[in-house]
Amino acid sequence: MRNMINDISSNKRDVIAQKWKNELSTLKNLCISSKITPDMFEQLNEEFLDMMIRYINQNDIEKDQTLHRFFDKVLQLNMPLKFLTQGLQTFRRVILDVLLQEDVKKEKAIDIYQHVDRLIDPLLNEVVEESSLFWEKTVSAQKTALMELSAPVIPVLENITVMPLIGTIDTERAKLIMENLLDGVIKNRSLVVLIDITGVPVVDTMVAHHIIQAADAVRLLGATCILVGIRPEIAQTIISLGIDLSYFPTKSTLLKGIEHALEITNQQLLKK
Amino acid sequence: MRIPILKMHEYLLISIQVELDDQTALQFQEDLLKRIHDTGAKGVVIDLTSVDMIDSFIAKVLGDVVRMSKLMGAQVMLTGIQPAVAITLIDLGISMREVPTALDLEQGLDKLRLELEE
Missing domain, CATH: 1.10.490 (Globin-like)
Known part of the structure; x- marks a missing residue:
């Protein structure tokens, strides 16, 4: 056959x-x-x-x-x-x-x-x-x-670290962000951490809650958290949702945030 | 079990290196306030580098100690809180916003000095 x-x-x-x-x-x-x-x-x-x-x-x-x-x-x-x-x-x-x-x-x-x-x-x-x-x-x-792209911690100046966030934030990612952030603070001995949310499309109560938690945790370690990159529409949503972000400093752009961070750490940028 | 409290100039230094149970924490609260009264210290640094667990009661006691010391004229600084401890505290809903913190003993002393000079 x-x-x-x-x-x-x-x-x-x-x-x-x-x-x-x-x-x-x-x-x-x-x-x-x-x-x-x-x-x-x-x-x-x-x-x-x-x-x-x-x-x-x-x-x-x-x-x-x-x-x-x-x-x-x-x-x-x-x-x-x-x-x-x-x-x-x-x-x-x-x-x-x-x-x-x-x-x-x-x-x-x-x-x-x-x-x-x-x-x-x-x-x-x-x-x-x-x-x-x-x-x-x-x-x-x-x-x-x-995962690698999700929450990078970048030391920019002495004692100043930036974490740029891009894309939507869910609970799983928020956890990763918090862990990376805290590890970064310890590793770089940061006094100030800037969280840049320019690339976060929507900030609702849940995202804000995660950011507040991260900022609180950073503060417990002994560093200050500055929230930067707040666009006008995000400012509007935050206020109309009744979210209180007054516990930590917020700035509209990363540049202003860094200026503020330099002030906190008693540093100054000099032009040659 | 008693936690040793060291005096250095006008500061008191405490490094907690045992697991804090409720009794130890309350004993510590009493000892510290007494030491502040006796020495007239202006600043207190409590270092938590080797503490890897803080529950809600201990957190409350620590918060209380900070406020009580302030009443007696001593500024308290918590230093060296580990990331895992911070995450646990946040998960428990304890943010200790009124408590000053610093990364380690060195930065804690620097911060205290700055605050007391002002």
Whole structure:
């Protein structure tokens, strides 16, 4: 029976290729929208089919890493996962179609069906697993990058540190901000910390609460917190929400904040 | 368990190096006020560098000590509060806004000197 499949898959390659292409042409638009030229798509398709036929003949995934490499390549190209899964499903269907067009008995047909199933299913699993691993890696890399960019502490002058905040602040990030801020104060022996919220789009009660908490914690360590980068619309929201920020100094720009910080630390910038 | 209180010129220095339980804290409060009365100290520095836990009662006692000392004419400065302790206090809703703080003993003494000179 193996031989039969092998024979058919190599002898009827053209028929299989024709059917396969017809079935997959619906996917073309989907793939081409993601920066892939029609030529490239044809080429990939051809390669895919070649490999599948070779795989059916060899009947072993582990022996040959070409399939793995092909999956990786497709994923690297940002092709939709659908290209692979549908490709495999189509291949199964086409093979069965072609096989069943031969004159075979019912039992044999069932045998063939099961055999093809056993060949294709592990491949499908493989594809899904590989792509999910690929995405997991991407997501975790992005997460680390985001964490690193999330709350940097920058020493600018002696005893003066700046923490610029960009983007929305949620509870998880607020925690990270507070930890980084306190560690930064200890590490740089800061007397004044400026929190710059120029890049924070919305300041609601929750964000303000987090900022107040951070400022209080900084004060407990013995440093002063200055909130800078308060835009007019943020000043309006803060006041209309009834948030009290009068416990610590606030300034409109980072420059004014630094001037104030210099005053607190008894320092002065001199022009030469 | 008693916490030693050191006198240096017109300042009193206290470094808390034991785990503060309620009894120790109250004993400390009494001892400190007595020492302030006896020595006529103008400034007090309480260093918390080696304290890694402060609960709400201890925080209240510390706040009280600061206010009581002020009544007796001594300015108190808390120094060396660890980030973890600060986060716990904030989470408990204790911000101790009226209590002066400094990063370490050195800066605490500098700040005290500045405030007392003014």
